Amino acid sequence: MDISDAERVIWSAWRFRHGHVRRVHRRQLKEHAAEVIGALRVAEARQDIDADTAEAFEDLAKMLLKIAERYAEGRTGALLDPEDLADSTKAVNREWVRLAGLGVTVVGTAAGASLLGLPDPATSVLVGVVALVAVGLLYGARFLPTDLVDIARGQSRR
Template sequence: MSAWELGTQAIAFIFALLLFAFLCIMTTALILWPFWWAFRIVKGVSPQRLSDLHRYRLIATSAEVIRSCAQIQQCRGLTARTELLESMLQKVETLEPLILRAHLTPGNPTRSARRRRALSEHAGRVAARLQEVEFRIEHEPHTAIPELANLLLTIQERFAEGRAGALLDCDEITDEKLRGFSPVRQRKQILPLITAILLTVAGAVGIAQTDLPDVAEGPAVLLVAILASALVYRAPQRIEERAQYIIGQ
């Protein structure tokens, strides 16, 4: 075999070796990247930070909607007003589940089952009242938008005072004002939650079939749970909120 052939084979072997190493690195990166992402989420999660986030998110989101209402009232351009209105309605939609869980805010004292049912029913009527006002925005924006802002100001103040059972006065959530509206959006969140739970259970079963040490199984299941939540709840705030429930804070 000539020196030229030996050199060619050596170059081909080195190229194949480098290609194999590159493929191994890429495969490893693709496999480990979701776990690295989940680890970063877990590492950055402080139970106190998550608790504060959940506690004050209702207040912060209400403030954003109120600010949007003021901007819409002051806006004169049709295109800009439409964009602001769409953005505000999206924020209102994210506000509803926060209201429905207002009585479950971390830090609240434990209550009886009957009291929890009453608080849950009140939160549902408050959410339905916001739906009714939201529905009227398209038909009568000049009256519905200021009314929405006033309702949210009251909700924001009552929630900050810890009055989860009186977010709105009784005369604001009568059957006549609700007009048949009900908090149906909460039901739409059941499917993503079930999906996240099933993914977590499947991951836990898979981890149990491996040879991981017992000490490592717990953190591995936690990482799988955070990863499943990250896949289902794509918004960062929802991921952190779901992580709060997983960690148990």
Template sequence: MKRHAGLVIAALRKAQMQVHVEPERGVQELASLLLKISDRCAEGRFGALLDDAQLVGLDPVRDYEPLRMAAVAVLTTSGVATAKLFGVPDALMVYAAGLSAILSLLLVYGRNARRGLDILDSLRGIQRP
């Protein structure tokens, strides 16, 4: 299932690049792919969002999100340990942990730090608009 998802992403990226090369045909191809994917999602066919013929010759896109989240966890823990090592009072450790988490997200995600916060919120069950 993950491999198929990576191949679908690769097909969408290829179609998106085609929009820049041949705009009229590229938009039609991208719209066709998106329509087929939405139809198959509505049918519950998540393992077959696109036909195999549309995925031939594509390499699946790798998902680096678990590695990013692990890096955020390690950096946050390191920040809290460093704060404790420098003698930050226990009453301020909550703030040190929050600051460490935010800085870790900024370091790992850069300008896309909001996406990292959204992922963490979804793990905690919080929904943002």
């Protein structure tokens, strides 16, 4: 079981569930999210370590259910109880690395295309395709070939 989708939601849960948050409270919510993700990673690692994998899966499922219930209630500062967080270490959010990599890739492609003297229509298509591929690689998004063609043409399925 991969918990990367749950991690992504937990990192940003406080931002989506609450409007403007004061700086002190924001820091507490970020720290709690890091502790929750650390606990999830420990529970996920138990699948490979413990002899009883069924119990490890059950514990992870209970933990995810508790997080989902509390998120739905708007309790993003108490997604897990302190006893659930006891034997875990805080996770580190490295989302800024992905975002910086995406930005450098897209801007570098645009700058490279302009230095090569490509026409504007070709540059825009090239930058769009490179941006899609970079998003796919950095964030794990999967696009069908037909979706890529539609995006390159500027069409959408909505």
